[in-house]
Amino acid sequence: MKAQEKYREMSIAEFFAKNKELAGFSNPTRAIYQTVRELVENSLDATDSHNVLPEVKISIKEVEAATDDKPAKYEVAVEDNGIGVPPNEIANAFGKVLYSSKYVIRQTRGMYGLGVKAAILYSQMTTGQPVFIVSSTDSSDNIYYKKLLIDIKKNEPVIIEEGQLLKRSNWHGTKVYLTLEGDWIRAKQKIIEYIKRTALIAPYAEIVFETPENEIYYFPRVTKKMPKPPSEAKPHPHGIDIEQLKAMVSFTKTKTMLEFMVEEFQSIGEITARKFLESIGIDPNMNPKMLIEKGNSKLLQVVATGLRTYKNFRPPRSDYLSPIGEELIEVGLKRLFNAEWVKAITRQARAYEGHPFIVEAGIAYGGNIIPTEEPVLLRYANKIPLLYEEREDVSYKVVSSINWKLYNIEEPMPLVVLVHVASTKVPYKGVGKESLSEVQELESEIKNAVQEIARSLRLYISKKNSERTLREKIVTISKYIPEIARSLSILSIPPDKWGTDGKNNNEKIIEKLVKIVSKSIELPKIDGKEEDPEKIVRSVIANVKLEQ
């Protein structure tokens, strides 16, 4: 007789505690990086997504030094001026895995309602310390605070301490303190890079970061222009599966299939709804609840398949999305690299599986960019910088497959390529949100975006090259002007006057030659700026004279 297995249930909190690497907490370095990320992303979601100009303060303090045996302990604190968490939601929002405000169709940085809770679990597992949350909403007269742990077996918050204070200012926002084991020394560069790239893409945010060494990294607000915040959308029929349809039908208050189609889905008018229902042979007056009655599973399947495949629905609405915009990308790239040339593009919205997405790309060339064999790739998704797993990302696949020589760019190249994907559903490869899947529609959009800018860059570089050639020509010609002038001057005046008028005459001839050469040359305009050829000619002559 064979031994039998013992079965048991695991809570989602226990699952992520036991498999912490799945959420990005694979070692003390990644853990502290991921903690900062999750807190900062929550802060930005609570501000710019609600039309608040973000002020984010990040601080990391060492609370226990490392020893040979074990990593140091750090307190990570992140404060924002966002919309705050309602007091009755604080405990669950921070103490229950898979409890979130983010399970709606909207472009948010967080997607799984998981990140901060994974950080809290990690903190608990490594230091046993509770998380401390201080929050106030705009409309509240109080500031609320709670200290809590997660009961991992039950996936429930355990309040250790809580209270409230009367608000004396008009502050609103959230501040979270976490204590965890981490490796700051190894994580430092990545964390700073993460914050830098966040500031690059959100120049309307003010970000202050204080390191354990009390260094301050301050990223001031450089513009008050903010992208339009994303808004919540109804589902698009192309993204619907049988289970979602069942859930929608069971929740709907509509009484007919016609109403159901018009009310519950994105941009379906009555005419489209009628045509669609006719095409799948469903009576527009049928009660939608019929679909989930026993014995009607065939009917349910017909509707679900129809929704996913009907060709004449309007494409997913993209006005719900919040791209960064060409201007902000260009500002950011210019500021960060002091680049010689930058250009950004925001593409038209596209969709995959019923989810709208927008690809934006930017290229920076020259300036302070250190030339390397491959372009430096800056990846973003829903305004989050992605720093790990670069080679697994669809953007890397696209950018590394481009033959840059075709764009007149020689190796090593002083080139930065930025790619941003905004979507109500970013196709991440893992819960840690580090790389994007090779969704075909996405891949071709990224390719088109990058190639379009690369073509502009080629134009710029070839203009620059022809300008260089011309400049070289000018220099060559100009160098001979003094010599020619001297010869002409000797020939044009009688030998007895050589001593007195010779020099004067020489100067006059040079003047004439400068005018002639300068006028016959037309320098190409670069970025609308025109250079004065005469200046170039004169400076060459001046140098030649000095050499004599």
Place this chain on the structure above:
Amino acid sequence: MKAQEKYREMSIAEFFAKNKELAGFSNPTRAIYQTVRELVENSLDATDSHNVLPEVKISIKEVEAATDDKPAKYEVAVEDNGIGVPPNEIANAFGKVLYSSKYVIRQTRGMYGLGVKAAILYSQMTTGQPVFIVSSTDSSDNIYYKKLLIDIKKNEPVIIEEGQLLKRSNWHGTKVYLTLEGDWIRAKQKIIEYIKRTALIAPYAEIVFETPENEIYYFPRVTKKMPKPPSEAKPHPHGIDIEQLKAMVSFTKTKTMLEFMVEEFQSIGEITARKFLESIGIDPNMNPKMLIEKGNSKLLQVVATGLRTYKNFRPPRSDYLSPIGEELIEVGLKRLFNAEWVKAITRQARAYEGHPFIVEAGIAYGGNIIPTEEPVLLRYANKIPLLYEEREDVSYKVVSSINWKLYNIEEPMPLVVLVHVASTKVPYKGVGKESLSEVQELESEIKNAVQEIARSLRLYISKKNSERTLREKIVTISKYIPEIARSLSILSIPPDKWGTDGKNNNEKIIEKLVKIVSKSIELPKIDGKEEDPEKIVRSVIANVKLEQ
């Protein structure tokens, strides 16, 4: 005033339904591949892990053809002769995400108790069909069957139909039928490759696979030798975090810290336990429950840190692990590639974060292997072949960084490298179980394993090369034997006898020269086989004569 967010809870079933790509179900091709994988892995876990020689039958049938709009629907069925699921556990084991027999410290193919449920969710979402399970344990007199759906909002099974039959044979095992949308045409090669590689590493299994086109792939059992099954282990103190310690303390029946240490952990004797407790200043007679009393969190932290960092615990036990073994790997490689040279190695056990692991590697060279620029890499973890995300895997990192020229292997190389990692906790990068993280201890073990075999291969190749050089020498010398023999024969007998005895004499001289040359040559042994130099010399002479 800012709008507030609405919060809600999501069940783990809903989470994976909405984020199906996280479990590997990112498109119809991956979905059907992943479904086969999860079912086959469950079947193998139910057989070889319990000392049953596996018989696994896989079939895929098309139940609805594809149209322009939507993928085809397939029924995937997998049957095994394993230990079966107890009737009272069937509903939860298949209808509740995060309900499993695998949440123990043991080397299993499944790890998360998630895979088959993700497949069932996908099936439900795309076809609405229930999963059908038939199962019987060895000791049961009945065969039980259930048809069920998962209630996604509640994460609970909904039984559609169930029953039992009296068992007329001694069959035990499980058979699962699932209907899902899939892209068989695109998935076909990967699925066949997956099964082939599974058979390679489990030559003791009998696997039959019937495709939708009614092709039969039959992998017969080639050996009855099975690796020792893995067994369940107690936790090693180095892998313990504060939360686990709390859970262990609350469940333990021991009354003193000394007992607690000895009973609840892996291979800690009384002496070690006493020394350890002394080192952290804990009274061996203290009741372990003290650690979770209020106000004692500092004490709890001291013990948790001590457990993780104390140097004198024995390393994690590896006798719980079940490697494949050098013999089976070599058999498998030889069979699959008809290779000229194969060698495998099973390394000593090592540990990371308290989890024991064993690395095994194998190299096949020549034969039917098609030479390519890089070696072909076959990756396995806990006997599962890994086919996707190769470039993200730590094995790929190691193998691609090896300079094969140093091992006398020229490009293109007819080389296959197999890497198997067995562990009670495989550090997968994602829930889809496709690639392994760069855990440092693992990386260096893989490197050592592959390099060790590569050194043997270098020896083989250099022997082979020097044999080739020698052979060329023999051929060169032997070619002259007839000519030399003729000259000697002319010189050694009187001219009047040339006509009669000449030929005879010539033959005798050749005979003598053959013996002399053959004896002065020593061919190197290859794989213990020795060739007869005389044969080579004679065959060369025969050819020279024919040429005349």
